[in-house]
Amino acid sequence: MRRYSTSAEPPPAQPSNSLFGKSGAPRSDWQTVRNLLPYVWHYKWRVILALVCLVAAKVANLGVPVLMKKLVDNMNVPAGSATALLVVPAGLIVAYGVLRLSGTLFTELREILFSKVTQSAVREIALQVFRHLHALSLRFHLERQTGGMSRDIERGTRGIQSLISYSLYSILPTLVEMGLVMGFFILHYDIWFAVITGCALAGYIVFTIVVTEWRTHFRRRMNDLDSRANQKAIDSLLNFETVKYFGNEEYEAGRYDENLRKYRTAAIRSQNSLSFLNFGQQAIIATGLILILWRATVGVAAGKLTLGDLVLVNTLMIQLYVPLNFLGVIYREIKQATTDMDRMFVLLGTGREIADAPGAQPLRVSGAAVRFAHVGFGYESNRVILDDVDFTIGAGTTTAVVGHSGSGKSTLARLLFRFYDVGSGGIEIDGQDIRSITQDSLRRAIGIVPQDTVLFNDSIYYNIAYGRPDASREEVIEAARAAQIDTFIRELPQGYDTPVGERGLKLSGGEKQRVAIARTLLKNPPVLVFDEATSALDSRTEQAIQAELMRLAQNRTTLLIAHRLSTVVHADQILVMDHGRIVERGTHAELMRLEGRYAEMWQIQARSAAQGEVALEDAVLAIEAGDATQDA
Structure with missing residues (x-):
């Protein structure tokens, strides 16, 4: 029997070059994000309007403490003065309330505009992955475990929602607010306010990124073990009857528990590293807040700043650090989302072993020979x-x-x-x-x-x-x-x-x-x-x-x-x-x-059938003879 060369074998499915580099290395997070952007930009006008609402909301938020400064300065009158009520401009109070309300209004408008973008992107990608999986070859599906693949798709679609949500609702607003606060400090105060704020923010961001990158492999390990445990569980449940036939319930439970123990170890390491990250972030925030308040207090004592300026600086820093305090959590969630999306996009980028030829035409049936x-x-x-x-x-x-x-x-x-x-x-x-x-x-x-x-x-x-x-x-x-x-x-x-x-x-x-x-x-x-x-x-x-x-x-x-x-x-x-x-x-x-x-073959099957009939007759006769003996 002659042998065929390697070319006679259909090539295994390979990832596309857009998802993997020349060396076959996994994609970076930015490549994952770039794959997502076309689905989002399909609704570009909604995206642009949402960004406009985002900036408007942050401008309104910045105006709130500025109005509060003016109110505090205008209230700096002797106690019991009869003119106290007259020096509080009613317009500032109304403007203060309007700004607070407008900030909420623009935030909600942003979410209304962008909700369709998020859900549509998730729907389009999930549908595309589903269709692509059906387009892949039988070889691919025989070599993959359904449980792990379904979990990858589930986490990937959830990761898309998380990435879009955290990016638009947390990261971008925080960056816009940072820029507005820094610009305000530069325009209205001495350079040290901007320097201290910038150094604290830079230190916080660098520390968060470095430590989170170090922690990423813990998350990847957890994902791998989670998928593996899910594969074992689904495979075992799909073969429920086989497990019962051989009484291997405890054996299957042991296999499942082995993966759960490994997952527990990875989860504990991840939590320990998270505690270290949280403490470091709080230390940087506390240091920056102390330095800038000290600088503002010195300015008030020297008569260069008013009490309203002290209140304004304190309010701006707290207002800035509250979302920044969650930046580490958000960054970790974004890293997790990109990690979860990575596998789904790799599935989407898997090359089709069996594909229609360019210009393929429908089959024309005339007799079906x-x-x-x-x-x-x-x-x-x-x-x-x-x-x-x-x-x-x-x-x-x-x-x-x-x-x-x-x-x-x-x-x-x-x-x-x-x-x-x-x-x-x-x-x-x-x-x-x-x-x-x-x-x-x-x-x-x-x-x-x-x-x-x-x-x-x-x-x-x-x-x-x-x-x-x-x-x-x-x-x-x-x-x-x-x-x-x-x-x-x-x-x-x-x-x-x-x-x-x-x-x-x-x-x-x-x-x-x-x-x-x-x-x-x-x-x-x-x-x-x-x-x-x-x-x-x-x-x-x-x-x-x-x-x-x-x-x-x-x-x-x-x-x-x-x-x-x-x-x-x-x-x-x-x-x-x-x-x-x-x-x-x-x-x-x-x-x-x-x-x-x-x-x-015909004779063998005929002989087997005949022997089966004879054996059946002998068995019936033996049963009848046994019954007769028992009756006797």
Whole structure:
């Protein structure tokens, strides 16, 4: 059997260059933010108006302590003076109240304007990630754990809301207020007020950034352990029956607890470093506040400043340091948000292994003839699955593929659906290479009844209607009748509204397979694939459904993959596969006359069935004999 070069293997999905550098290093936080900006700037007029409201709110906030200074200075009259009330301008009091109210008004207007921006950005990104994940190859999903990936998406969308909220509602307002306060000090007081304020702010920001950067790896470690614990938990719960079969509840709990213990250690280290950061921030704030108040007190004592100036400086610093006091928390939350967003954007940037070719056209079906032209394929470069597979399924005919497990039968269906691209050769439908047509049109033209049927955690009706969501209820019920499951459904208390449970676990294997058959019947495609479609059914139901499948396959191009040879005797062409190659082909009668591999398999299965019947008769006789002895 000839081997294929590495190029015969579909390349693994790779991250796009926009998300990773040439060396493959993870993106920086600024790159993460840059990926977010286009979604926000889509609503640029709302963003601009929100920023205008932000600046207006901060100007109003700055005006409040300035008016308070004037009120204090105007109140500096002798006690008991009859003119005390006259020197308090009523206009200043009214202006003071108006400024306070306007600050709140502009803040709320900013939030009203920006709420649509935030929620729309979250919606657009979440939808894009969801669509992108469905566009990725089967290989990607087989190599990823659903629990960890869903947690990454959940944290990522939450991180978008946090980043936008903290940036617009906390960081930008604080920066604007810092600029306004610094400018006011420079214009109205000596340079030392601005120098002390600037040094305190710079020291606070530098200390916060340095320590927070040091703490970031604790957060990343916590995220990794959180995802890992979630993966273990979801994987264990999805395999609930397997855990019960082997009595491994404590083993699964131990695996889960091991990750929880590691998470606890990382969380404790993160909290300890947080305490150090909080103390350092408060020390810097206290130092700056003491120095600037001392400077203002000296100015009042020297007669250069008034009491109103002292009140103004104190109020401005407190007003500035209150939001600044939360800057460390906000910065940490922003770092956390970018860390959480990072994984989601990496998912969004993962390259598509199977993508539509440029200018791909929809499939044009004229008869639905399928051609496998010298196909070679391997999931890995050192393991060949299909080797020079060449056959044609004529339009409206049925071709069956049989062989031992691992011979490559099911791989044919995956390649036909283009879950993977062939390594060599090609697959054509009505003369059109499936790599040159759109994947959507290709998969709409093919229906499949898989061996392992997985259902959505919804009602039976929903799962059948999934074959064609726009079908009427009558059409759905007719498909269920054709699949011999309508009677069973009507006997259920909730009928077609009966929930099937996670992955359809509330239904038996045969019931799930009949739902899958009904779903495919409803889709009514020109090309059909039956991959062990009746393997989970009892003999009586299998015969009934086999007749229905034969009726369904009439005038349709059908690929029938089977292990039981009794289900393929009617096929127009039977292919016998072994180790990825076609070793025999022909009708049932022709292959039996060859007395080759197919005839050998037929005899083995016939002998096994006969032995099973004899064993069953012996068991019945033994039970009857035992009952007679007991009665005697």
